[in-house]
Amino acid sequence: MKSAPSLAEVTxxxxxxxxxPLVETMASTLARFPNVVIVDNASGDDTAARVGQKIPHARLITRHTNAGFGAANNQAMAAVQTPFALLLNPDCSIAPADVQCLLDCLARFPQAGLVGPQSWRDNGTPQLCHRDAFFRPETKGRVRVPDRLVSAEWIHGCCLLVRTRAFHQIGGFDEIFFLYYEDDDLCLRMAKAGYQCLLQPAARAFHRGGASSTPSVRTDFIKRFHYARSRQIAIRRYVGAAAARRHLAKLLLVALPATLFYSLLSRPRHAIKWAAWGAAALSAGLTLDLVPGQAKAAASTRF
Structure with a gap:
């Protein structure tokens, strides 16, 4: 019987x-894994310098422009030489034993292209980690943690163990998704290529959520802009042009009055959300490319 893969086979x-602010925690998590690749997406702070200092065994790739989440992961995956890769958000932590649990799962199910753990918040509440495809009717209610391995159309992208071969076979992340919905698209394309996407609840990860970058009004606006933009692209791709036009029309109709309404109520987070969604809808409606940071640039690599 073939032995289960080891952590040496994971990057x-x-x-x-x-x-x-997350580098200290990242260093504690990543110190336990021999193979690490980190891509810094043109941070404006000292992230890259701190990574070099605190995680010296990692291969660090520093970009001069923000390529987007998917594009940066693709660049990192091009450097991966192991049969498995653990795609891990910087605000997510997982123990080696839990990664081994995910490895054992992929060993048992050779047709699975990826598997994710059940992630938990700091307060002990579970995070939604699997569901039907985004375009199917939502089931509202409390997050229920499955008691056994499940196959799903979407697995949360904060922590994914992927087969390197399968990832490259489907072309990795589609870089048209600058931020958000890239994990939806990856899972759906995995399924189209004949691979299963699994959730193994016996493996646990801890995800702070929303902490991958320093919060600010600008960051909040950009994130919400990209959420709306990526959703529009995903709807067009998986539901159709007519559905995408209807979705766009609703956003264009509601965004301005909603922004004004929440501004008058002094609720800035809601106002920023609707302003960003409106800007994304206007960009899509006018077919403008208002997405910051997508210019191609060479990356410098330090070992």
Missing amino acids: VVCVTYNSS
Whole structure:
């Protein structure tokens, strides 16, 4: 009987962007894994310098422009030489024993292209880690942690163990998704290529959520802009042009009055959300490329 893969056959891949406050925790997590590749997506803070200091065994790739989450992961994956890669958000941590559990799962199910753990918040509450495809009717209610291995159309992208061969076979992340919905698209394309996407609840990860970059009004606006933009692209791709037009029309109709309404109520987070969604809808409606940081640039690599 073939022995289960070991941690030496896994490369941990992380993408950072203004993630300096998380580097200490990242260092604690990544110290336990022999193979690590980190891509810094043109951080404006000292993230890259701190990564070099605190995680010296990692291969660090520093970009001069923000390529987007998917593109940076693809760049890291091009450097991976192991049969498995753990795509790990900088605000997510996982123990070696839990990664081994994921490895054992892929060994048992050779047709699986990826497997994710059940992730938990710091307060002990579970995070939604699997569901049907985004375009199917939502089931509202409390997050229920499955008691056994499940196959799903979407597995949360904060922590994914992927087969390197399968990842490259489907072309990796589609770089049209600058941020958000890239994990939806990856899982759906895995399924189209004949691979299963699994959730192994016996493996546990801990995900702070929303902490991968330093918070600010600008960061909040950009994230919400990209959420709306990526959703529009995903709807067009998987539901159709007519559905995408209807979705766009609703956003264009509602965004301005909603922004004004929440501004008058002094609720800035809601106002920023609707302003960003409106800007994304206007960009899509006018077919403008208002997405910051997508210019191609060479990356410098330090070992």
